[in-house]
Amino acid sequence: MSNKPIFVTRASLAPLEEYTEILKGVWERGILTHNGPLVQQLEADICAELNLSHFVAVSNGTIALQMAIKALELQGEIITTPFTWIATVSAIKWEGCTPVFCDIDPETLNIDPAKIEALITDKTVAIMPVHVFGVPCDVDAIQAIADKHGLKVIYDAAHAIGSTYQGKSILEFGDISATSLHATKLLNTAEGGGCITKNKGLFHKLQRIRFFGHSDDKTDIVEDGFNGKLTEVHAALGLANLKYHKQVAEDRKRKYNLYLELLQNNPELTFQKSKTGECNYSYFPVIFESEEKLLKTENKLKETQIYPRRYFYPSVNTYTKVVPYQPCPISEDISKRILCLPLYWELKEEDVQQIIQIINS
Numbered sequence: 001m002s003n004k005p006i007f008v009t010r011a012s013l014a015p016l017e018e019y020t021e022i023l024k025g026v027w028e029r030g031i032l033t034h035n036g037p038l039v040q041q042l043e044a045d046i047c048a049e050l051n052l053s054h055f056v057a058v059s060n061g062t063i064a065l066q067m068a069i070k071a072l073e074l075q076g077e078i079i080t081t082p083f084t085w086i087a088t089v090s091a092i093k094w095e096g097c098t099p100v101f102c103d104i105d106p107e108t109l110n111i112d113p114a115k116i117e118a119l120i121t122d123k124t125v126a127i128m129p130v131h132v133f134g135v136p137c138d139v140d141a142i143q144a145i146a147d148k149h150g151l152k153v154i155y156d157a158a159h160a161i162g163s164t165y166q167g168k169s170i171l172e173f174g175d176i177s178a179t180s181l182h183a184t185k186l187l188n189t190a191e192g193g194g195c196i197t198k199n200k201g202l203f204h205k206l207q208r209i210r211f212f213g214h215s216d217d218k219t220d221i222v223e224d225g226f227n228g229k230l231t232e233v234h235a236a237l238g239l240a241n242l243k244y245h246k247q248v249a250e251d252r253k254r255k256y257n258l259y260l261e262l263l264q265n266n267p268e269l270t271f272q273k274s275k276t277g278e279c280n281y282s283y284f285p286v287i288f289e290s291e292e293k294l295l296k297t298e299n300k301l302k303e304t305q306i307y308p309r310r311y312f313y314p315s316v317n318t319y320t321k322v323v324p325y326q327p328c329p330i331s332e333d334i335s336k337r338i339l340c341l342p343l344y345w346e347l348k349e350e351d352v353q354q355i356i357q358i359i360n361s
Ligand SMILES: Cc1ncc(COP(=O)(O)O)c(C=O)c1O
Pocket: 060, 061, 062, 063, 084, 085, 087, 088, 130, 156, 158, 159, 179, 180, 181, 182, 192, 193
């Protein structure tokens, strides 16, 4: 065993020399921010790599969600999932909207479209599902509900760079998708994120919101904006890492499949399913029969310096300091029994084998 301690993830980083080579240009130009040339290049290269219409690079995934809500001028109730990171809900609240929780499909772990309509009121303005662990939501069913009730759809696509539906990037669905380029994600800029939209008008509006709401000629304030800018230093890291994105994704898929192959015959475990589209294999969650068995396994792994993470635990609808409790029994139950196993570029196959052996025993 060479890489101990082993955490649930570790940032994928391009060789340092390749990063510093790009940084030389930043030093020469002296431009560190304000939609500089590297930010623009990163946006163009991500669009080319993933075949996206428009990508607005921003300082993190949470800001990307807030900007999506701002750009669509939403005020009211937003139906979302309780099985997510707190950022989904804090973004809704910081934009003055009210999160309404819809329980999840126990197999995909995404919002259950069959349960959305019952939650729609005259205050509902949007649906904000999450492509949990990169597994695509049922985008057709969700869009049909949104169209029927005149609602907007914002996807929290923080985990979903590289996930696809019918051969297209999952980021192209909904009015706006918000992704994260955080250190733990498949593609990272240390901190960072992006808004993706097919709508050219929304694209330009998001660019203005990112820059304090300035008009294009910077003589006026024309949007309710703020500072959502990504720096050139972060964009440089994104450009260096983007060259390795495919390799990193293929490596995760190989390790994901190894975990699945050697754990799937364990009768005490179940696994997240993709029902519509293909996930990006960026996380490997395991669902145990009981919380007790999860804790026992987690402790065994910790004894050998292996630290998986309880994503997402607890279910966000139970954070009563932030939101009034709304029952979501499936999310609450699965949150207690789910563990994400280590999965990252430098993780060795022998480490994966050891983790599997500890779990199976
Ligand atoms: C589902 C989900 N949404 C939003 C975010 C926020 O992204 P960021 O950390 O880039 O702000 C995260 C972060 O990991 C996340 O997991």
